[in-house]
Amino acid sequence: MTALIEASDLVRIYQIRRGLFGRPHPVRAVDEISLAVNPGETLGIVGESGSGKSTLGRMLLGIDTAQGGEVRFEGKPMPPLRTPEWRALRAKMQLIYQDPLAALDRRLTIAAQVGEPLEIHKIIPKQHQAARVAELMAAVGLRPDQAEHYPHELSGGQRQRAVIARALAARPKLLVCDEPVSALDVSIQAQVVNMLRDLQAENGIAMVFISHDLKVVRNIADRVAVMYLGRIVEEASSDVIFQSPQHPYTKALVSSVPVPGKRLEGRVILQGEPPNPASRPPGCAFHPRCPLARDICRALVPELRQIGDGRTAACHVVTGETAAIAA
Numbered sequence: 001m002t003a004l005i006e007a008s009d010l011v012r013i014y015q016i017r018r019g020l021f022g023r024p025h026p027v028r029a030v031d032e033i034s035l036a037v038n039p040g041e042t043l044g045i046v047g048e049s050g051s052g053k054s055t056l057g058r059m060l061l062g063i064d065t066a067q068g069g070e071v072r073f074e075g076k077p078m079p080p081l082r083t084p085e086w087r088a089l090r091a092k093m094q095l096i097y098q099d100p101l102a103a104l105d106r107r108l109t110i111a112a113q114v115g116e117p118l119e120i121h122k123i124i125p126k127q128h129q130a131a132r133v134a135e136l137m138a139a140v141g142l143r144p145d146q147a148e149h150y151p152h153e154l155s156g157g158q159r160q161r162a163v164i165a166r167a168l169a170a171r172p173k174l175l176v177c178d179e180p181v182s183a184l185d186v187s188i189q190a191q192v193v194n195m196l197r198d199l200q201a202e203n204g205i206a207m208v209f210i211s212h213d214l215k216v217v218r219n220i221a222d223r224v225a226v227m228y229l230g231r232i233v234e235e236a237s238s239d240v241i242f243q244s245p246q247h248p249y250t251k252a253l254v255s256s257v258p259v260p261g262k263r264l265e266g267r268v269i270l271q272g273e274p275p276n277p278a279s280r281p282p283g284c285a286f287h288p289r290c291p292l293a294r295d296i297c298r299a300l301v302p303e304l305r306q307i308g309d310g311r312t313a314a315c316h317v318v319t320g321e322t323a324a325i326a327a
């Protein structure tokens with residue numbers, strides 16, 4: 001199958017100053033990442049804050065420019081930012097943010113905002129737009145009377161539904177969802193995730209679902225990529241990742257996910273400080289917190305390689321043989 005979107009060796013470096021008069025210091029927010037998402041598939045991207053997952057999401061859409069590597073959509077390279085070709089392509093790739101209030105215009109009604117893409121991208125004739133807006137609002141579970149409401153008159157969950165309806169109006173092939181439910185109440189999170197999953201299946205949309213919450217990712221992703229300080233450290237199908245994580249960092253993350261009806265046992269508590277992108281440790285960036293670290297880990301960056309089960313992992317200790325024994 002041809003991938004809908006493919007990234008190869010993506011690099012993004014920010015120049016960060018330490019203190020007001022400090023010299024700029026390069027921080028590799030995304031460090032040689034390659035991935036592919038097939039049509040209709042959901043790729044979950046997980047990792048702690050500072051792992052580079054949001055930067056990666058913006059790079060896939062071309063909003064954040066890659067300083068190395070390439071993104072291809074439907075086999076073609078991404079056009080330069082803000083060109084007419086890029087704008088046309090952006091209709092096919094929509095972004096859903098964490099904060100729906102920031103994503104919506106407080107001065108416009110919900111109907112006006114859901115209808116915006118129909119008008120901008122001339123998707124359907126003007127006389128059919130109102131009916132399509134009503135259809136989109138119904139699809140995300142908003143009531144007809146909420147069409148004339150303003151964003152501040154809706155709850156957080158309803159606002160996120162409105163953002164999703166607006167994204168769907170453009171008939172996208174790809175949704176990049178960056179922490180789409182983390183600002184919502186837990187009871188509403190499940191409703192929005194289920195709705196996204198249903199809409200995705202109905203419309204055959206591919207999705208990149210970025211989250212620090214593995215419970216949510218487990219519910220929605222077909223495949224999962226685990227990021228640590230700008231790099232993917234393990235990638236596999238969702239079942240393989242959650243049933244037999246192999247990379248020590250993935251093991252720690254997965255061990256903290258509660259399974260309904262089971263006591264949380266064998267939880268791995270990570271030692272040391274959370275990652276700081278501005279001071280990346282040499283060798284394997286995870287080595288200061290890794291229970292399996294040895295000399296080679298402090299000296300050499302591990303390559304991401306196939307270790308069986310359709311899984312890739314970047315670790316000097318976890319290899320194809322160790323993964324097979326663990327399975």
Ligand code: SF4
Nearest residue numbers: 284287290297315316
């Ligand atoms: Fe741990 Fe070494 Fe593997 Fe890094 S390479 S995850 S430090 S065992």
